[in-house]
Amino acid sequence: MINHTQNQQQSSPAADAAKRLGKKQLKKLLKKGAKIAVQILKKLILALIKTVVGWVLALGSPVLLVIAGIGVALLIVYIIISMAFSLFPEILSDDELAERERYISIANEYDIPFELLIAGVQIQGSLSDYNDAQLQEIASKLQPHSTYKNITLHSESYSVRCVNGNCTDSSVSKSSKEVPVVDYTEKWDRIVHYDYEIEYGAWNRTNSYSETKCTQNKDGSEICNETSGYTMSRDESYAQIPTETLDYTKFETAFQSPPFNYSTDDLYAVEVFYALTDNWIEYKEWKNGTVSVPGSGSGSGSYDGTVIPGSSIPSEFFKVYMAAQAKYGVDWYYLAAIHFVETRFSTIDPMVSYVGAEGHTQFMPCTWHGWGYPGCKGTIGYVNIPEKDKYKPATVKRYNGYGVDGNNNGIVSPWEIEDAIFATANNLANNGYSKDVDKAIYAYNHSQTYIKKVKEYAKKFKDEASYTNNATPNSLGFVQATTGRISSRFENRTLGGSTAFHLGLDIANAHGTPIRAVASGTVRSTNNSCPQIGGLGNTCGGGWGNYIIITHNINGQVYETVYAHLSSLNVKKGQVIQQSAVIGGMGTSGSSTGVHLHLELHKGIRKSGAAAAETALNPELYVPI
Template identity: 35%
Template structure:
């Protein structure tokens, strides 16, 4: 009851502020988006918007979705700020607790940097980011106390980490003095100046590294001065001119900075307690923060978390690693990726985090073993009776731990990758393949953060692996060397025939490939782009690109088949906007047993789903068979 009273405080104050400020507040709100939105208004509005966004996710591209999200977010911000806040001044906020929360967030934000070091100021956690996060969090019905605690949590955990280094500037100088007796050169003097610089910053939105380079000497410069001196020679007073020329050169450094955008730390925090945000929620945070004048590109960087852009199961690639990965392990990572589909750089990152690339394979304090530190019960299977009630150590002998038959019996993850009859966590190939298997089982193709959290239930661990994976990926040179090959033959009626099993293998090899509007390759594709890519491998060329035009074109070509005669390999077209067949807006591949393989949503990408029992069944418009599969 007390929480309900507290939640109504902002409503009452909003009404008071609206009556009191009227047009003044509206003008300010239009001029500049407020730093905070009214909790009561935002709660109801965001709840509605989130449900709409969830629906739109099923039918729209990521770009159109972001536009819709931003439009709705504008409405939320405008309503909330018009009623309650303008520019966050105390008079408009009115309520002491609202002012206290605003000031508390600002205070916490400022505390993330050292005020005596102005170079840190730009890396402080933005208060606007905390406001945006709290809007979504408060829409879940939390109390004011929880909201304040959450603000401290997110700002503290996102506080930037600074690393400083030093370089030494030098100035060399010498002088040449010339008088009536000739010229004399002084010894060279070296003055040193040690400069401290900000070498690395790990901020909420990425990492910035600064390198001063090796330093360079400038050319010698000179300056001269003269003065007269009087002397007596042979009883006669004379005047001589003394000229001193000073030569100087400087050894200086030119700082070069490199910024790598990375929201993995933010995502790890927002998907963990107390927030437990979903992808849709983080998109709303992004929209609200950007509208408040910030910059966040979570949607562009992660596309909902799917990061499967340079290799998919079934493809061969060549990887030249950067200096941060031992070359001897790369072929094992690639083989494991090809086998299971886990991106090689995530496997490498786990290997580095767990044992620093096998330089320390001792049993951990918790009992984890091997090159990638598996708990024995995870390796052999938690169905082992000795695992019950333990932290994962169990009471498993070495012989039993590596026994493939027992691993199969108890449902473990251990893999005999090299076929030597043992699945041994101390064997590098077995360990790496098992890591890939576990990552895939956790959903690495569609949501890397959750998959890594499944590997180790620690949000800090997730951030470390994500950061290291990006570092490893960015430092490597990757080229495709081959792919699954499918062949089609043309009959006398000019119809293409192909082997269904080969085509199915091709199409399912890219499960998890990210959704991208307009894309037609596994690095990113939309629903019809997926069809164009796959059927193009067989030599079939569509006459149209967009789904409704494509459907009409196929019908005119005579490729339409009745639903009662559908077969695996047919393309199924949908009307998911109105569900009445008035306009086709989606396409997928029917793969048999009432299943469809398609892509339609950021964060999921290419996926297999129920067609006959699922959400899409009532939207089916028809089927087309441009290729005959055998």
């Protein structure tokens, strides 16, 4: 972390580089082509409004001083250079084009975005300051890395033998083989875990034969026997199901290593310049532990109404669980379960374990204050924190601990119930709760038995509670999916030069706007493997990008709804969802020209391909808009 006192006296890499650029570079770029300059200025204004201003306001006063020192003109120089090298190469000189191609070549070699490499280098100095070996070293730390595992695929076969039309089957023989598959892939901005659905294919007939043998009787007549047969076989195949969790560990490792040695604030600057190239990055949200919550959403598939806890939950704690759920997207019943398993709702006295975990939800001092705290590395998490550092917000911030000042009293203490519950939610959210509950709970205690116990109590507390839905369904049983303007209706439309019938309703609003289930049901299918930013013709997710399909049963009638082009998902395949649950955030993944929800409604199970038109209903006639 940056020492803020020093920050006011010393220049940052961004400031030093900006001074070297000066007015000469700005004048040179603005001279190149009036038409392109207009395009850049349009994007520049939008970038300043949507990205830079929000970023600057969020950084705080120490960094604002640095920005002020650079000056607005030099900030604009930076923005124009980022845009020129990524979006407008036609304005570059031959030498600059060669520099750009060098970065593209190295980025392609290591399968990373060249814009990221340029954004990372730019705040340190000019692009020509680094040779190929240095850039390759950086790129190698950003490149994807996959870990593999084996899955077992089975095969079955049996033979059929027929004599004069009378057939008999042999017993079924089975075999198996081990197949290597990707377990997970670490990318520069995310970790992709892969599950595999394995199922048998259809039976196939092979090795068919047929022959007729005749023998002659003594009287000269013939007796003929027709023998035929074949083999029936089938094989198991697998489908890969990816689940993504945003994780910028590789991003940090690459740019916080030599030759850059960037601070967190420097990485926020890299984020801004990467965003200016029409790419998406959520490093700041990930760093602050807020990325798992779409928009202002509440919990991964959590109930969006009034919840009345059962008698097992002490009433004084329930409001704290709900407040933590709203902030971190971790379901209240899991927070209650951890609180109960750890300290029986704070009734164990003393609330200190034999290894040194303390407080309402039993945090080790190093986990609470941060594993970067001196002496923590190499321990099980216990060091003696002196009073000058203990429970201080500055300590937790400096060493990236999980402690949270939940009641805003200036103390970050595991002995204060608000701080403890909020810190527990913070811990789970940062360890991928929105994608994999078991993984997040395991990171909390590192025990499979602990996971089982917490999930048992979470289910008990959830089932004991009563629920009153604040969103009243219409006469057909549906509630509103989201808010926004209708950008495309259930009708013929022309897009990209071709006309086709649009099977859904498009509702446009801001990135991350909460998407809700229009009725209770079960998640039949999801996709969460697409980049958040798509484009017209993008085929990821079959063109839907990131999507959810939910099967409903309303008064005996089966319906299915499709929610497509999402920025984030809060649910998994097979999960039971209650009406009005926040299931994801609005986005522009897949084949999309802007942020919106593509909502489809089908009577019965949605058919695939062109047959989907047979079941499609006009959502406007059924779902409140």
